[in-house]
Amino acid sequence: MQFSTQTKTRGFTLVELMITVAIIAILGAIAFPSYTTSVTKSYRSTAKACLLEYSQFMERFYASNFAYNKDSSGTAMSTPTLPCATQSNMNQRYTFSVDTLAAKTYRVVATPLNTQLTQDTQCGTLSIDQTDTRNASGTSGASGCW
Secondary structure, eight states: OOOOOOOOOOSOOHHHHHHHHHHHHHHHHHHHHHHHHHHHHHHHHHHHHHHHHHHHHHHHHHHHHSOSSBOTTSOBOOOOOOGGGTGGGGGGTEEEEEEEEOSSOEEEEEEEOHHHHHHOTTTOSEEEETTOOEEEOSTTHHHHHO
16 A cells, blocks of 8 residues: 655645735725726816806807896896716716806806815816806816816
8 A cells, every 4th residue: 555645735825825915905005096086087077078068058048048147038047957967976076056147257166075075186176157268276277177
């Protein structure tokens, strides 16, 4: 009878397992900030597109009524909630409003909320007015955000 003195061990050693965990942690530490930055930029782009939709609404209203703040019967204009303001959880990221409204002028503003407010210090509050002047309250200013 012959007995084998060699035994085959299967599995991972603790060192191999720790190296794998360390590599995954390093990759996660690099990937997660990039992911959150991309998500923030994506929501900012969506907010800019929505601001342009609001601006187009205001221009159509003016073309029909010859004023931004009242319709042809003299009733004050109420800003509607456009679909872009609620799609893809935009209402949890931005509030859209018309803050300067007169017969010949308006300014539509996208104010960041919650996570967007804390993560998007680069652009902050975005706005556009009747002359197509675009502004951003963040550190990058209008040129870096629009």
